[in-house]
Amino acid sequence: MNGAAPASHGQSRALLVLLGILWGLNWPAVKVSLTGVSPWALRSIGLGAAACTVFALGLLRGHPLAIRSGRERLHIVVAGLLNVALFNILLTFAQLGAATSRVAIITYSMPLWATLFARFALGERLDAMRSSGLLLGAGGLLTLLWPLAGGGLPHGVLLALGAALSWAAGTVYTKWARLSSAPLAMAGWQLLTGALVALTGLFSFESAPYFPAWHAMRGEVMLALGYHILFGMALAHIIWFSIVARMPAGVAALGTLLVPVVGVTGAVLLLGDRPTSSDLAGFALIFCAALCVLLPRGSAAQPRTR
Template sequence: MKNAWSASAKAKALLVLLGVVWGLNWPAVKVSLGAVSPWTLRTVGLGVAAATLFALALAGGRGWRALHIPAGRDRLHVLLTALLNIAAFNILLTFAQLGAATSRVAIITYSMPLWATLMACVVLRERLDAMRCAGLALGAAGLAVLIAPLAAGGLPSGIQYALAAALTWAAGTVYMKWARIAAPPLAIAAWQLLIGALAALAGLLWFEGMPHPGPLRAAVLCALGYHIFFGMALGYILWFRIIAQLPAGTAALGTLLVPVVGVAAAVLLLGEHPSHADMLGFAFIFGAALCVLLPGRRPASLLPEA
């Protein structure tokens, strides 16, 4: 009993650490984008994350069997969910941070559990209980508070990209739940990240050609290094250690620390000043996500970092 409690306590401590690591990744991405294109950033970041998960799977002693995805429909489902959950989500998110304040992008992006709940109701015929209905109402209020002041002059591109990112993540999550892929979560995530990296590389070569990086400022190098080795590689190592030891509901609920740290870091490190409307919208959306991710619900197995 004592050992089980100790393992759970360690996993919860790692969950707090993950919230900090992924939360700080938001300003790291913003600083990196000051000198590195979105396509390059995602190609490198997703590529390193994929390599990390492949190494973890191979180090488990089962060799390539640990990464096996059954042929046929399961491989097609992995491809499609990767394009939605990983490629589209991450690429849209980088463009969102180019066009809007990091704090506001983080707040809007974390409306994704609400969209997933709504889509699951329509596509999977999941029932909405009182708690989920309250969550949807709070989420709608939060988005209205954030978007209404901007709507008169047309929504900035960054806000549109953030909303699109939240919707693609939700669509991919519901699709993956419907598909029920018969493979270990680590194998699914490793292949998804590799597909995401290849999609970003294709975008890089199509829109920009071969990159020719020039000299980078020390601040950009530090931010880029943090994003690649901490936000992506370490983040996914921590995540898979956590979900192996904690219930999915507890793990998903713990990731709500990410936008809190992300918004605070944007204020402290980037000098952003969220408006009263931003903070009110954040409170609504945070409360809404809390409603739909409470233990006993069935949240997605993978929530994004930035």
């Protein structure tokens, strides 16, 4: 059994690298998709595909998908509104108003806000490492935003910041609610909540036809949209839940730090983004801050072995 455990952890770490690549490249894929697909249609398709994938995975594995408690249903809907609906919709519109690399950098201040919210909402203590992370994160955001403040912050930057705050609030809310439903069920219903919100926005703010005609779309848009649906949403969620089932949550969360690195690199290479020196300095500080906040404490820092 001892020989099998390292192999299993090696597979999990390989999956984390693959997940970082899939989610990281999803940033430029969304940007390209938005040149031919409306934000509401993009999120309706993407979140709907992700919800269907998670539910299908749950059925194949025989996991319970029903939420039997009325209290839990309410909490899952609220968490879905914050963690999925607001987060994804704000990010989509943010990419229309700011460079993808800058949006990705600001968005990955999420763990810092979650740590700060948990301090006040849940009474969680801040140790020296997390306090250092908050200071580094504040310095990173200040470094990135200060040069932009003179002419007024671009709305894309504000939307990215709003997305980070929304995700953090949803994470802390979920912790506060102490939900006991199966993780796969909670994820599926939250994704479905996000998809329904996106569909409501689509029908409310856009005129028919709501979805683009495939034959009228440019080749690169079709390729980017296909990547977003099949790899950035569906396959990525399958991999994520496989990782969570195999590894401690802290280690899994730490692995997602590869996402902004791939996202920023992809935006530079594929979209021609040119981050400024303040962007890169801010990114370095925020990345180190997230590392401080997400680094597992004590024995959780090492993967469990049998």
